[in-house]
Amino acid sequence: MKFDTKAVHAGVDPDPSTGAIMTPIFQTSTYVQQSPGNNKGYEYGRVQNPTKFALQNSIAALENAAHGLVFGSGLAAIDAVLKLLKPGDEVITSNDLYGGTYRIFTQVFENFGIKFHFVGMGNVSNIENYINDNTRLVWLETPTNPMMNIVDVRKAATITKKHKLILAVDNTFASPALQNPIDLGADIVMHSVTKYLGGHSDVVMGALAMNDEPLYKRLAFIQNSCGAVAGPQDCFLVLRGIKTLHLRMQRHCENGEKVARYLSNHPKVDKVYWPGFESHPNHSIAKAQMKGFGGMISFTFNEDDMQQSFKVLERLKVFAVAESLGGVESLANHPATMTHGAVPRKDRMEIGLLDSLIRLSVGIEDAEDLIADLEQAIG
Template structure:
């Protein structure tokens, strides 16, 4: 089944009681049981909810996985993953990743005796030297946030399997429309559903997708026991958003290419980070493992001047200055003070995340209007 068809139909079945074509919002906290202790049906909505189950099936199908789980946020999904570990275990992660992931790793789970290594993953061989008998998880993003670095999922998966280490991939920036890490050997995939899957900036949610039954059972136990589940109304909104994911991503990619090329030719702009450029590091890997290069772009100026970035962003009219990404509307973000503020400046500088760097989430508006907005803001 082609992706566009799958996005419309995956996980969604007509309601058995009415035939409703859209999954109903089962806005209930509990369910009537036939007799005490009858665990064959539904019991309590933290544990079971038909709207949530439909969304979980949909996300699993989109990622070519057997199982899906959704959580109250992307960080709640990451939280569940790290709860698979115990004190003394070690995690290898990229040195360029979402600030919230860095924060929960270093400020929360390091306090429980879990050790994190942040390494350059542009070459899978760089990971090898950090593996030891305590390494239990490799965590990567690709493209990364906000430097758009590309990591070879297949090569890292081969290494992880040889060493019997779990591999998790944050697929938020690509979405399942452009990239399927499970097909490349990942053990599980994470999404901030808030972003492209929801697509309309009206939901906060996270998701995990995996094949292994035992891994699913462990994570489902954590989901239920720790309680960071997504509500039925939000699940309904994401089910609706997913139906247009295919066509939205086509437009994000088209607009992203036009905006990236405009910025690359602007005299005030120094570096543009977008995986579609042949000059982008590991472009050949992006071309092999992605179906398109997406609408996420970062860029810097010839002078690393934070105030210059502020002035440009304050002049934008169509690009809204805001956290998050992946919605139909275009957003501009200043990672150094916003999404990546938790990362120490010296660590940001090592990967090129300068004070002047601006990250754009290019929406589905008319590309000419977006370019005109950038033109007047950069003037």
Template sequence: MRFDTKAVHAGVTPDPSTGAIMTPIFQTSTYVQQSPGNHKGFEYSRTQNPTRFALQDSIAALENARYGLVFGSGLAAIDAVIKLLKPGDEVISANDLYGGTYRIFTKVFENFGIKFHFIGMEDVANIENYVNDNTKLIWLETPTNPMMNIVDIKGAAAIAKKHNIILGVDNTFASPALQNPMDLGADIVMHSVTKYLGGHSDVVMGALAMNSDVLYQRLAFIQNSCGAVAGPQDCFLVLRGIKTLHLRMQRHCENGEKVARYLAEHPKVNKVYWPGFESHPNHAIAKEQMRGFGGMISFTFHEDDMQQSFRVMERFKVFALAESLGGVESMANHPATMTHGAIPREERMKVGLLDSLIRLSVGIEDADDLIADLEQAIG
């Protein structure tokens, strides 16, 4: 089944009791049992819920995986992955990643004796320099947040398999419409479902997809035991959002390219970070492992002046100045003070995350209106 068809149908079957074409919202905390232990597969909604199960099946299908699990947020999904580890284990992570991921790694799990190495992964061969007997997980984003760096998933997977290490890939920026890390050798694919999968800025949720029976059993146990599950109402909203994922991503990509090329020609703009440019580092890898370059763009001005960026963002009329991304509406974000504020400035500077950098999530509005908004805001 091709992706566009899966987006509409995967995980969703008519309700057997009514024939309803959409999965009902099973807004219940518990299920009546005919006798102790006779529960027809459903006992308690932290453990099992039909609406959540339908969404998990849908996300698994979109990622060409056997199993899916959804959580109360993207960070809750990452939290579950790190709980696969034990004190003394080590993680190799990209040094350009979402600030919340950096925060949970360094401020929470380092306190439990897990060691993290944050390294450049533009050349995945660099990973080998940090592998040792304690390395249990490689964690990467591609494209990265917010520098839009591209990491060779297939190359990272080869290293992970060589050393019997789990490879986890945050696929939030690409979405399964543009990239399927499982097909390239990843063991776990993570999504902040809040973003493109939900697509309408009305849900907070995370998801994991995997093929391994062992990983699924361990992560499902963590999901149930730790309790960071997604509620049925939110699951219903995401099931609805996924039905238009392929259409939305097509428009995000089209608008993203127009905005990126406009910014690249603007005399006040210094650098534009978008993997669709042939000059972008690892553009060839992006072209190979992605089916489009997405609607996420970052850019800087000629002088690293935070106040200039503030003035521009305060003048936006169509772009909303807000945290998050991936909604139908366009958003602007200042990573240094917003999404990546937890990362020390010296660490941000090492990867080029300047004080003036603005991150755009290009929505599905008319591209000419978005460009006109940029024109009046930048001046």
């Protein structure tokens, strides 16, 4: 089945009791049993819910995976993966990643004796320099947040398989419409479902997808034991959002390219980070492992002046200044003070995340209006 058809149909069957074409919202905390253990597979809402099951099946299908799990947030999904580890274990991850991921790594799980190595992954072979007997997990994003760096997932998977490590890939920026890390050899794919999968800025949710059944059972046990579940109404909203994922991503990509090329020619703009440029580091890898370059763009000004960036953000009229990304509406973000505030300034500067850097989530409005808005704001 082609992706566009899967987006509309995968995981969703007519309701057997009514024939409803949309999966109903099963808003219940528990299920009546005819006698103890005679429960038709449903016991308690934290563990089983038909609306949740439909969404998990849909996300698994979109990622070409056998199993899916949905969580109360993207960070809850990351938390579950890290709970596969024990004190003394080590993780190799990118030095350019979402600020919330950096925060949970350094301010939560380091306190439990997990060691993290933050490594530049432009050349993914760098991973091998940090592998030792305690290494258990490699965690990467591609494209990265917010520098839009591209990591070679297939090559990373070759390394992790050789050393019998788990490879987890945050696929939030690409979405399954543009990239499928499972097909490239990843063991776990993570999504902040809040973003492109939901697509309408009305849900907070996370998801994991994987093929390995023992790994799935371990993560399902962790979720059930720790309680980081998604509610049925939110699952319903995401099921609805996924039906237009392929159409939305097409428009995000089209608008993203137009905005990126406009910014690259602006006299006040210094650097534009967008993997569709042939000059972008690892552009050839992005072209090989992605079906499009997405609607996420970061850029800096000729002078690294935070106040200049603030003034531009304050003048925007169509772009909304807000955290998050991947909704139908265009958003503008100042990572240094918003999404990446937990990352020390020294570490930010080393990867190019300057005080002037602005991150755009280009929505599905008319591209001419978006460019006009940036034109009047930048001046």
